[in-house]
Amino acid sequence: MNHIKLAFINRFKPVRSKIICFSTALLLLISWLLVVPYPVQARLDELVRADAPYPAPPAEKPESDSDRTVSAASTRMYIVRKGDTLGAIARRYGFSEEKLAQANHLRDTNHIFEGQALMIPGTVLQYRVSGGETLSAIAHKFGVHSMELARMNGLADPDHLREGQQLSIPAGQGGGSLQVSRALPLGQLLWPVQGWLSSPYGMRDGAMHEGIDIAADQGQPVKAVKDGRVAFAGPRGTYGETVIIDHGAGLRTLYAHNSRLLVSEGQRVLAGQSIARIGSTGRSTGPHLHLEVLLNGVPFDPLLCLQRTYA
16 A cells, blocks of 8 residues: 555656746746836826926016916927037027027127027927916017917907916017026036936826936935025925925926925025935835926926936
């Protein structure tokens, strides 16, 4: 009887081995699926939001609500390179040198510099109407004719605008009080945190992602990319705990989804100073930093401005 039992066991040893191997492989696969690092990022929260507009750049006079409502729609900008001339740039886009200079409020057409951001005529900006604003006042602000604004936006009654209404503005036509020709700090900003780029600037899920996401460890220090003044520090809707730093000359940087803020509004900060801790507040899929670089309210790819090194 023992011989029969032993023969039976020996006969099914290969089958048992295969079952064990298959089970082990299955468990390893399930474990890998559970721990594989998915890209850490926020989703549609990283857009210009009507209920949380970006604070406007500092002005010589007190800011009005209407100064806080400009964002990019189909912005066409040219970043001046070494050796460029205004005439050569204008010819490249089919404009006269005078028209390009007027569009960017340039008094001296012989003085442009590397890194300067020039708005190309034909650029369209989105403007959010504030309470009490009129179409004529908005038209004057941007140096365009009120009838052109009414036609462009299909306004049946130009005398009646509602608060929060979005208007398309044909910017870059000269005149007006809005100046857009400023220098971007190309390749000059410090990296705010050590990590890996989990989501770049550009279109994502059919919408514009106006910054970059850098995945990092929970609680890791977030540092200011440049000297400046804290313009905002606190919860900001789906951005979570957010810091906005004003660097002057129309340049601002935004740091979102932090777990803890280390600075307060109005505080002066230095480049490299810790301003927050990495977290996943707001609408987020894991600990990371969402960084935006804005010039006069228009978002640019932060990778253009960060130093040429790894995050």
